[in-house]
Amino acid sequence: MAKILLEMKNITKTFPGVKALDNVNLQVEEGEIHALVGENGAGKSTLMNVLSGIYSYGTYEGDIIYDSEVCKFNDIKDSEQKGIVIIHQELALIPYMTIAENMFLGNERGAKFKINWTETGVLARKYLDIVGLKDSTQTLIKDIGVGKQQLVEIAKALSKNARLLILDEPTSSLNESDSKALLDLLLKLKKEQNLTSIIISHKLNEVSYVSDKITVIRDGSTIETLKKGVDDISEARIINGMVGRELSDRFPKRTPKIGDVMMEVKDWTVYHPLYNDRKVVNNVSMNVRKGEVVGISGLMGAGRTELAMSIFGRSYGENISGKLIINGKEVTLKTVQDAIKHKLAYVTEDRKGNGLILTNPIKINTTLANLDAVSKNTVIDKDKEYEVAVDYKQKLRTKCPTVEQNVGNLSGGNQQKVLLAKWMFTDPDILILDEPTRGIDVGAKYEIYCIINQLVDAGKSVIMISSELPEVLGMCDRVYVMNEGRMVGELDGKEATQEKIMTYILQSSGNKEVK
Amino acid sequence: MNNDSVLGFIKKNTMILVLIAVVAFFSFQTKGAILLPMNVSNLISQNAYVFVLATGMLLCILTGGNIDLSVGSVVCFVGAVGATLMVNKSLPIWLAVIIMFVIGTMIGAFQGFWIAYVRIPPFIVTLAGMLAFRGLSNVVLNGLTISIKDKAAFVNLFGGGADCYIHDLFGGSGSLNLTCLFGGLVAATIFVVVQFTSRIKKKSKGYEVEPVWKFLVKTIGIVAVVMAFCYKLAQYKGIPTVLIWVLVVVLIYGYITNNTTVGRYFYAVGGNEKATKLSGINTNKVYFIAYTNMGFLAALAGMITIARLTSAQPTYGQNYEMDAIGSCFIGGASAYGGTGTVPGVIVGAVLMGVINLGMSLMGVDANMQKVVKGAVLLAAVIFDVVSKRGGKLIVKN
Numbered sequence: 001m002a003k004i005l006l007e008m009k010n011i012t013k014t015f016p017g018v019k020a021l022d023n024v025n026l027q028v029e030e031g032e033i034h035a036l037v038g039e040n041g042a043g044k045s046t047l048m049n050v051l052s053g054i055y056s057y058g059t060y061e062g063d064i065i066y067d068s069e070v071c072k073f074n075d076i077k078d079s080e081q082k083g084i085v086i087i088h089q090e091l092a093l094i095p096y097m098t099i100a101e102n103m104f105l106g107n108e109r110g111a112k113f114k115i116n117w118t119e120t121g122v123l124a125r126k127y128l129d130i131v132g133l134k135d136s137t138q139t140l141i142k143d144i145g146v147g148k149q150q151l152v153e154i155a156k157a158l159s160k161n162a163r164l165l166i167l168d169e170p171t172s173s174l175n176e177s178d179s180k181a182l183l184d185l186l187l188k189l190k191k192e193q194n195l196t197s198i199i200i201s202h203k204l205n206e207v208s209y210v211s212d213k214i215t216v217i218r219d220g221s222t223i224e225t226l227k228k229g230v231d232d233i234s235e236a237r238i239i240n241g242m243v244g245r246e247l248s249d250r251f252p253k254r255t256p257k258i259g260d261v262m263m264e265v266k267d268w269t270v271y272h273p274l275y276n277d278r279k280v281v282n283n284v285s286m287n288v289r290k291g292e293v294v295g296i297s298g299l300m301g302a303g304r305t306e307l308a309m310s311i312f313g314r315s316y317g318e319n320i321s322g323k324l325i326i327n328g329k330e331v332t333l334k335t336v337q338d339a340i341k342h343k344l345a346y347v348t349e350d351r352k353g354n355g356l357i358l359t360n361p362i363k364i365n366t367t368l369a370n371l372d373a374v375s376k377n378t379v380i381d382k383d384k385e386y387e388v389a390v391d392y393k394q395k396l397r398t399k400c401p402t403v404e405q406n407v408g409n410l411s412g413g414n415q416q417k418v419l420l421a422k423w424m425f426t427d428p429d430i431l432i433l434d435e436p437t438r439g440i441d442v443g444a445k446y447e448i449y450c451i452i453n454q455l456v457d458a459g460k461s462v463i464m465i466s467s468e469l470p471e472v473l474g475m476c477d478r479v480y481v482m483n484e485g486r487m488v489g490e491l492d493g494k495e496a497t498q499e500k501i502m503t504y505i506l507q508s509s510g511n512k513e514v515k
Numbered sequence: 516m517n518n519d520s521v522l523g524f525i526k527k528n529t530m531i532l533v534l535i536a537v538v539a540f541f542s543f544q545t546k547g548a549i550l551l552p553m554n555v556s557n558l559i560s561q562n563a564y565v566f567v568l569a570t571g572m573l574l575c576i577l578t579g580g581n582i583d584l585s586v587g588s589v590v591c592f593v594g595a596v597g598a599t600l601m602v603n604k605s606l607p608i609w610l611a612v613i614i615m616f617v618i619g620t621m622i623g624a625f626q627g628f629w630i631a632y633v634r635i636p637p638f639i640v641t642l643a644g645m646l647a648f649r650g651l652s653n654v655v656l657n658g659l660t661i662s663i664k665d666k667a668a669f670v671n672l673f674g675g676g677a678d679c680y681i682h683d684l685f686g687g688s689g690s691l692n693l694t695c696l697f698g699g700l701v702a703a704t705i706f707v708v709v710q711f712t713s714r715i716k717k718k719s720k721g722y723e724v725e726p727v728w729k730f731l732v733k734t735i736g737i738v739a740v741v742m743a744f745c746y747k748l749a750q751y752k753g754i755p756t757v758l759i760w761v762l763v764v765v766l767i768y769g770y771i772t773n774n775t776t777v778g779r780y781f782y783a784v785g786g787n788e789k790a791t792k793l794s795g796i797n798t799n800k801v802y803f804i805a806y807t808n809m810g811f812l813a814a815l816a817g818m819i820t821i822a823r824l825t826s827a828q829p830t831y832g833q834n835y836e837m838d839a840i841g842s843c844f845i846g847g848a849s850a851y852g853g854t855g856t857v858p859g860v861i862v863g864a865v866l867m868g869v870i871n872l873g874m875s876l877m878g879v880d881a882n883m884q885k886v887v888k889g890a891v892l893l894a895a896v897i898f899d900v901v902s903k904r905g906g907k908l909i910v911k912n
Contacts, residue, residue, distance in 0.1 A: 258741070371779060383720060
């Protein structure tokens with residue numbers, strides 16, 4: 001048996017209100033490729049952040065034993081010194097610097113006040129040759145594609161004498177041939193340099209192709225580790241491990257009273273605002289009925305948020321085409337104002353960044369999207385505003401001393417309620433809720449579910465975008481599955497299962513050749 | 516009253532407390548000279564342009580810490596055009612005033628267009644404006660000074676010359692301007708009535724109101740300041756006409772920022788632009804309004820400036836933008852946008868004015884005055900940023 005390079009023992013990490021990791025154990029042998037799989041929010045990235053020192057020693061419980069030595073990393077520099085290098089999903093390269101400059105950023109060659117550019121260039125070339133990138137070291141990062149950028153990241157890691165490479169979703173933005181090349185590079189590095197890698201991926205076909213061992217994480221705990229050649233590592237087997245849990249009554253009951261079609265989207269296509277040739281939403285059609293909760297399931301980056309925002313007054317994307325029919329009439333919503341006028345509301349997934357003004361009180365946030373309702377001739381009736389805010393505070397049972405409280409001081413669950421209140425106050429018929437329970441505790445989740453049920457009972461339509469499969473299954477009357485910009489499946493709420501949804505997603509994922 | 520509320524009170528009213536301390540310091544150092552009626556009156560007349568510009572600058576800063584560097588040059592340019600029209604072209608005063616307002620607003624709209632719709636950084640656009648309008652002022656004036664001394668009506672209206680006070684309608688004894696006292700009394704009465712009715716209304720609807728002692732201290736304090744101020748003015752020559760302009764600007768903009776939807780949008784954009792956009796608010800328009808309005812108020816400040824100096828010169832208005840920006844930040848506007856009030860900015864402007872006046876009376880060297888002002892500005896912003904961070908001075912890397 002080869003030497004154990006890394007052992008993570010009983011790692012527990014808690015965030016306020018959430019236990020992100022619960023007694024996780026992970027063993028990685030030297031010279032193997034180890035895959036971490038699990039649903040969104042299962043705790044994979046948190047685990048890797050603990051390992052790389054982003055969450056410093058002392059903020060978690062448990063031990064990291066690396067190279068037979070207990071490690072206490074305070075930041076990412078500490079772990080890099082030991083040869084643990086993490087490559088994030090969002091690449092950390094600076095577009096207007098050359099490949100060589102990027103590779104040695106923070107690790108410059110030469111003296112402190114005299115960078116040795118010759119050495120930088122020579123070394124950069126050496127590592128670029130190892131990863132098989134032929135471009136000049138003087139090429140600007142912005143001029144090479146994502147696939148090559150990924151190679152630069154790996155070359156950069158190697159230049160830091162990496163012994164353990166962690167790749168978070170390395171192929172999520174690559175096309176098939178680039179992905180294959182990247183995976184083959186990992187296999188080559190393993191063989192030639194005895195490099196150990198941990199790879200986090202949703203693409204199970206890639207995982208089975210490249211990895212020696214697969215560890216499944218679910219709800220912040222390690223479920224099992226499958227070994228190639230010993231255990232069955234078929235996709236079905238992995239999916240089973242990822243989702244195998246019971247659905248308890250975490251969801252309030254509701255008897256659906258479903259009416260006519262409220263909103264319909266036909267052949268909806270949206271292009272990326274910066275990369276004008278990239279289709280983010282590809283020919284999507286869907287509908288939602290009165291009194292219905294429709295779920296859109298999928299992985300992060302599937303294009304769900306982009307679909308929702310492009311419908312909501314074109315607040316995302318370029319070159320939007322397709323038909324939008326509300327209440328039987330075709331409409332064009334050019335601005336958010338139009339969308340609100342047509343009784344559409346979009347409750348963002350990013351409540352802090354896109355939803356709330358954290359430095360303002362609850363009452364101001366509550367009325368922001370519909371100020372006209374509390375004002376006369378543009379003069380705000382502050383008493384009325386206060387009443388509205390208090391009314392919603394009571395209806396949604398927001399926990400706060402007064403509505404004068406700044407939203408930034410509330411917990412995630414209560415912030416979410418303020419955000420819901422803000423959009424309920426615009427009196428919408430159709431609500432698009434994007435990850436409505438992200439990052440909030442179980443109790444608050446239940447309350448949010450109750451609010452959703454009340455909304456549809458009152459005849460509204462709700463589209464719920466969620467990455468949490470149990471939530472989608474527990475709440476929705478109908479489920480759409482979206483992947484890589486396309487609708488890849490539609491299931492009735494009763495017949496939908498986690499396995500079916502995952503199968504839809506995985507079968508439609510890129511890289512079919514690897515399979 | 517527990518410790519917490521004392522601290523809270525100090526935190527909320529820091530600048531007012533600092534202002535009181537500074538006034539006390541200077542009246543001690545100048546043996547009371549700073550509180551002489553003439554000096555109080557001059558404080559207003561000398562700093563009128565700061566009040567006007569700072570109010571406009573607040574709107575720009577609210578949208579996200581954006582500043583307008585061009586106001587000093589715009590003040591000069593508008594003044595130059597106005598003086599040329601009145602003196603060289605012999606246009607009637609009312610027409611000249613209208614043209615000046617239109618020009619100022621159009622300059623604001625021009626800069627606002629690039630900032631709001633094309634999203635050129637405000638710093639760049641207004642830096643360009645600062646250079647261009649300074650140059651244009653020189654072109655309009657041919658590098659010369661135009662005296663407007665004989666346009667008495669204009670000069671008096673905008674607070675310049677010897678006779679720029681509201682005449683005493685009650686005849687008064689000569690040593691005490693009764694109109695001024697009466698005006699102060701009316702203002703104080705209106706203020707008290709408004710305060711009480713709103714409190715009673717709030718209480719009857721069952722809303723939370725501040726404790727009685729706080730309410731009384733606040734109301735009595737403000738009334739006392741207003742009356743003392745008017746008494747000082749009455750002892751001198753009465754209400755300077757320019758004070759009326761300042762009051763009108765402050766009241767209107769105080770109302771707009773506090774009570775209207777447009778006002779709310781300024782704060783919203785500065786607080787979180789993305790969230791504001793997704794709430795169906797046209798954020799481009801908000802930026803546009805802020806800068807267009809800045810041009811409008813710069814025009815008013817231009818009139819006040821040439822009236823006070825009874826002439827137009829190509830060098831007028833230099834560093835006015837810095838006075839306005841400084842007042843905003845000292846008065847509690849956040850350098851990141853989203854917070855700040857008109858009353859706060861006025862306190863900031865008065866504080867700057869008092870420091871200027873006090874040091875001049877003490878005979879402090881003009882260069883050292885700048886050093887002190889710089890230090891006060893830096894200290895005020897450090898205080899604001901650090902206290903918002905919960906008292907942590909150094910940010911963790």
